[in-house]
Amino acid sequence: MNYIKITETPSNHDNLEQLDTASILQKMNEEDQKVAAAVAEVIPQITKLVDTLTERFARGGRLFYIGAGTSGRLGILDASEIPPTFGMPHERVVGLIAGGDTAIRKAVENAEDDTQQAWPDLMAHDINSNDVVVGIAASGTTPYVLGGIAAAKEKGILTAGITNNPGSPLAKAADIPIEINVGPEFVTGSTRMKSGTSQKLALNMITTALMIRIGRVKGNKMVNMQMTNTKLVDRGTRYIMEGLGVDYSVAEALLKKHGSVKKALDAER
Structure with a gap:
């Protein structure tokens, strides 16, 4: 060599x-x-x-x-x-x-x-x-x-x-x-x-x-992460709270409805 x-x-x-x-x-x-x-x-x-x-x-x-x-x-x-x-x-x-x-x-x-x-x-x-x-x-x-x-x-x-x-x-x-x-x-x-x-x-x-x-992050958030456990559902809910100015229960419902943070933010803004 x-x-x-x-x-x-x-x-x-x-x-x-x-x-x-x-x-x-x-x-x-x-x-x-x-x-x-x-x-x-x-x-x-x-x-x-x-x-x-x-x-x-x-x-x-x-x-x-x-x-x-x-x-x-x-x-x-x-x-x-x-x-x-x-x-x-x-x-x-x-x-x-x-x-x-x-x-x-x-x-x-x-x-x-x-x-x-x-x-x-x-x-x-x-x-x-x-x-x-x-x-x-x-x-x-x-x-x-x-x-x-x-x-x-x-x-x-x-x-x-x-x-x-x-x-x-x-x-x-x-x-x-x-x-x-x-x-x-x-x-x-x-x-x-x-x-x-x-x-x-x-x-x-x-x-x-x-x-x-390629657009898989919004701001500094993992808005396309998979909601595969309680920790990630909580994280996603808090991202939606911050992005839309809603309380926890509303944000959690929107996350469950749309299936991802990005889809929830895009649909509800």
Whole structure:
């Protein structure tokens, strides 16, 4: 490899086993404080991805995440939260992980080393040229992710790559590289730590900004959230109270009548 794999360089801290608990946590927190600044550096690239997604979503396009291990799980987590938070169908943002659903909870041996499997996983969803594939790999070298990105590009599908190693194969392969340099991990090579945190921040930014851009947020409220439990019904009721200037019982009745905050506000204003 002709680049420095920063995620594998020695930690800034040593003799960890000799530290007391408070010192371990303090030093870990010192490292974590570097993450948001690293993500800030790639906002221009995230902007490009979100603007592209906004255009493609207007044409019925979808967002696919592919990853392995922690990166794959984070993609699935982000995708799974879109329907309840923004009321979008499950199939519009999809997370795929090397090894399939079993790998969400337990490691599947050698699954990430399969360069061929990501494309069949994507094809199971009838992926097409309106869609966008985002590969997530801290190392930037995960074969499952690289194979999926290469196959998607070959079929004319736009790709992006989220990695914590600038200059990595993933960064070079993706149409929109998002290279988040968080530096060495607290425990050397443990990319579930700062790298994973940076990926979670980036994914939050991508889908939240996208949902705002396509009209799934009003003001600062999740007006399209699914009313799937008591907490969310109460939240939706209070949004309607604020939006229409009515009391709780009236707002709750309107929510039940219309089925969503947005529909209630649109109909009753």
